[in-house]
Amino acid sequence: MTTTAHERPDNSAGESGWVKLVSVTLSRAYLIGLATLAAIAVLPGLLGWTPSVVQSESMEPHVATGDVVLASDLPDASPLPVGAVITFRVDDRTIVHRLVSVNDDNTLVTAGDANPQLDPWSAARSDITGQARLLVPHIGLPGVWMQRGDVVPLALWGALTVTALVLAVPGSPRRRTSKHRGGRARRPSMVPIAAGVVGLLVVAVVAVPIAPVDAAFSATTRATSSWKAASYPLITVGAMTGFGAISYNVIQDTSTSTYQSTIVGNAALTPGFIISGFRDEDIDTVHANDEAANNAMTSAKAARTAIGQRPYSRILSPALSGTLTGGIYGSSTGAFSVAGTLTLDARGDPSARFVFASMGALTMAQRASIVLVNGARAGNVWWIVGTTATLGTLESGTPNTTAVGNIIANGDVALRGVNLTGRAVSTGGSVYLNGRIAPTS
């Protein structure tokens, strides 16, 4: 103010009068507005509407912290108000969010207007506590501040309100006294009563425990994950069933006359056709270049391919001995040899598979033996040989080497004094037998 009372007494008096009128009027308007908001927040409770104070910002920009949301009950018969804002309970909290849609299983899809993502929880219709009808802005803020211990805004608001209360009561005690001295009967002023009502309502808003409602923020991020177990062709005897020897070239009994080799099963030749040294009773059936022979050879190659696709479970040093459990074993040198006794332990699992796959040769010493224990089956033992398989050393006499498994070699398979439970397959050479082969499936 640039003028002073000394220079412009009238104007100054006029201005101060206006200032007083404006400040009194603004104070009253503020208090009455506050009281109105408070009344709107509290009174619909009498109609059964549920007031709740919003605690967070996820419904911005329309609903902010400190707003009071009044929700009406949702009658059981009424349809779900898709698109509307509802209050509902999740994990012991009340949430005010928008009902976006309803899933096929009748769970609710909800979202905060300020949340980019849909809510991660799924409420059911029975969780709905009401549909939001009225929003009384800001009136719950003092309560929120008080609850959170936000002293500064609470103090500022308190000071503002107290100031307004003081200003709203017009006149100073001095003026009132002089007025009343004039002889008029003192009329009870409505202003202090109104101020009292306003004060009470404000206190009510601060103190009355209006249920807090969360416009809870939530957000999720996810790491997608997928696992797929490897899929391999079966390792199976297949069409080799019943065959004890399958040869690319020839199958020859190399035993001397003192001992006659036998195959307790069939023999296959493809594309070769020469089988020599066997009597008719030494072999069940000889299949030379027929469908059965071709199928048996195809199965042998398929089994070898299937094994080749699998990773080794362990690489062993070439001299096999001791006890091994199921697995696919490679050789550190490319060859395998059995000098003594090799025990294959299935540990009670009849499906346990023992695969020995090498690029090089397989050899077994005379009198060496392979022993199956704890349910191991000869049909589940596989020898994949890159070059030749030479088992035993006997040129004549009773077999004294014990072998098991499906031996599938690129080159020749020579069984010299061997009892083989399994089969001998040469995919590129011949099978020479001094001994006995008993095929297994």
Next chain:
Amino acid sequence: MKKPTNRTRAIIGFAAAPLAILLAGGLVWQSSYAAFTATTRSAGNSWSTGSVALTDDDRGVAAFSATNLVPGATGTKCIVVTSTASVPGEVRSYVANLSTSGATLGDRITFKLESGTGGTFNDCTGFVPSGPVETATPITAVATARHDYATGGHAWTTAGIAAGESHTYRGTWTFDTTGLTQAQVDALQGSSLSADLVWEFRSK
């Protein structure tokens, strides 16, 4: 300027109260109208500054993705989860959308999630676990035990730093066929499993 006359005082005095009531009522009506009559979410492109976002650094790449699993196969990934919430809250993790095809691979993929600091996606160098010691558990069991926020684990309390605060999680999976017969292992061939590892933030 003249002093306000008594008549002016009276008019303004009488007008102030109804005006204030009308204003307050109008404010409520307008707010309610704006908030509760729209039936769609706000346009979708202008999220409030108060909104939260939880991101991870996998850039949309499947975090744990492995095919051609053979028994004993294992893998480890670190994922940095960043919260840009402006309000304090808590982030928890759980498993969602578990789906299996074929045999029960989910019982055979064990998963261990550790919470800590350091490391980045694809590179766990510098990761320091800070939570309790975790044990590897079949992923189906994890999904049963931790399937939503309420049952979620690895609680990480965020302070509400809008500029972002991060936490690292190290996940280790193993294709564990211990105790299975070869036939059972073979039966798992080609079976697959997918699941989402979810981190969820909720404001306090």
